[in-house]
Amino acid sequence: MTFSTHTPTTTPSDGRLSPALWGLLLVLAGNMLIDALEVSVALVALPGIGTDLGLAPTQLQWVISGFAAGFGSLLLFGGRVVAILGRRPVYLAALLVFAAASLAGALAEGPELLIATRFVKGFCAALTAPTGLAIIVSAFPEGPARSRALSVYSLFGAGGFATGLLVSGFLTGIGWRWTFAFPAPVALLLFLAALRLIPAEATGRARPRRYDVAGALTLAATCLCLVLAISSGPRAGWNDPRTLGGFALAAVFALAHVRVERTSPEPLLHLDLLRYGTLVRSALGAAALNGSYLSLLLLSTLQLQQRAGLSPLQTGLAFLPASAPLVFSALFSGRMAARFGTARLIAAGATAAPLGYLLYPGDDTGTQLRYATDVLPTMLLLGAAFVLAFAAFHIQATAAVPAHRQAEASGLYQTAVQLGAALAVALTAAVYAGAGHRPALWLVVAIGLAGLLVALPGLRRTHRPSAPSTSTT
Incomplete structure (x- = not known):
């Protein structure tokens, strides 16, 4: 260097x-x-x-x-x-x-x-x-x-x-x-x-020779077509050709992406990485946690500002208990994983999140909201979920693969976390627009429970990494 x-x-x-x-x-x-x-x-x-x-x-x-x-x-x-x-x-x-x-x-x-x-x-x-x-x-x-x-x-x-x-x-x-x-x-x-x-x-360091633009474009097109199809459903109708065409295009681009990555001499992602079950479960669990979390905050910001009359600053302060605990625990996440094991932390965090969603009020009017009893318990449980599970998901994901492939595993994990957020938020907004606040909230609960179901098999064996990994998210 x-x-x-x-x-x-x-x-x-x-x-x-x-x-x-x-x-x-x-x-x-x-x-x-x-x-x-x-x-x-x-x-x-x-x-x-x-x-x-x-x-x-x-x-x-x-x-x-x-x-x-x-x-x-x-x-x-x-x-x-x-x-x-x-x-x-x-x-x-x-x-x-x-x-x-x-x-x-x-x-x-x-x-x-x-x-x-x-x-x-x-x-x-x-x-x-x-x-x-x-x-x-x-x-x-x-x-x-x-x-x-x-x-x-x-x-x-x-x-x-x-x-x-x-x-x-x-x-x-x-x-x-x-x-x-x-x-x-x-x-x-x-x-x-x-x-x-x-x-x-x-200079002189070995570098890849191919960008794999086709792999990047097909993955981006798959995600964008899915979000576009989901968001058009409530407006155009789920049976409308534009909505169905969006889903069909997403499937075509997804298949094209798999083919490109299988045949490329220098793929962005070697698909054999998907054989590591713990890595895949960690990525899906983190995607469900991140997606449900942002979806709940989407519903909450609309409810608190448009229906309960809170100002933007009051709304930001209302959300702090769901995010501030992660700041104070960031430096200790590796020690927590080493002491308690990633599987236990993940199971506890994945339980806290849907419990918090269940406690959030499903009232469409939002006029009688009391922050201390209606909103704060959910925010505190979400803060606990992230403190317990988010870093543990990343540590477990990278510890599941050989050392020389951990950077590649981390890239796959981060990709899943972000795409999970994009798709969950789009789907929640679509249900909210088409059916209202309560059904959208139940969808958020379902996404959170899906994350819990993905996390539970990890309890069969406890992962205690010898050295904590550092997440960039």
Whole structure:
């Protein structure tokens, strides 16, 4: 590894970071923070966007699912792009595109441009989030210095969602466009700092030769067609040719993706990885947890603001108990997994989530909501679910495969988590638009219970990884 002249390669013997390495870490962690808050800032702003642009819930959900689809469907492709072109140029370009997409989204006068910018920002996150972690591993010496850097990086990632709730709650009260515009100057400042601090890679390293564009496009098209078909169902009808055609196209693209990956000399994902049952169960369980969680918050933000009269800031504060506990526990997740075993933590967390959904009020009017008794218990149980299960899912997923394939397994896992969010949110919005709040809430309960059923087989044997893994989500 060859570093730029501005980034020292040494640290004190006690593991303290030099000022330049602290600067690099703050750039990477800061970008991780704005990647992580992209979903939460949009959640609180949804009612304001819907009122201003005249969007129905099935259109509004694209603000959430569009980002998740861009992140999840192109995450593996993003890793390939970085491997071929190098970390530094891709990271810098992604920051600039992210800033431009933020401004374009803030200025959007219709859903098409807004949704497109959300997808683009998801792809930018797919480029920078895993790359930031790789830069830390290569730039920081192994030992206390790297451990400290990874802890800070993980803490910023865990705090992003909670930070987004507060930022969006404040800015949406002024105007929802400020919520989408504020990441732009932040990304530009990070870009200027990154120009000086992000190290260059050594030449001569073996790199893949193929991008596998066909694999990336077919996976992205599969996800987008599914979301489009689901969202068109309540408006056009589930038997309408457009809805059925969307599902049919999704199936065609899915089959094409499998064929491309089977025949490609350098596939984005080696499909034999799916033979590891624990990895697949962990990915599906985490997808169900993340998808049901965001779906509940989607229903809740519409109910609390449109029907119970809460302000955006009050809504953001109302959601904090569901996200803030993860911030405080982020540094201890590895120790928890080592002490209690990932399977037990996952089973406990996967139980807490649907229990919280069941406690949430199904009243369509929402006029008699009492936060302390109707909403807070659900939020506390969701916070507990994420503290217990989310990191444990990732640790269990990567521990299930040989060491040399753990990076590939992590990519598959993160892809499932994001695509699960995109599909669950789209389906929940469709049921909400077609049948109302209560049936949509029961769907969220069903998704949560599905995650629990996937988690239960893991109790047959307890996984106690010798070293905790670090998640980038």
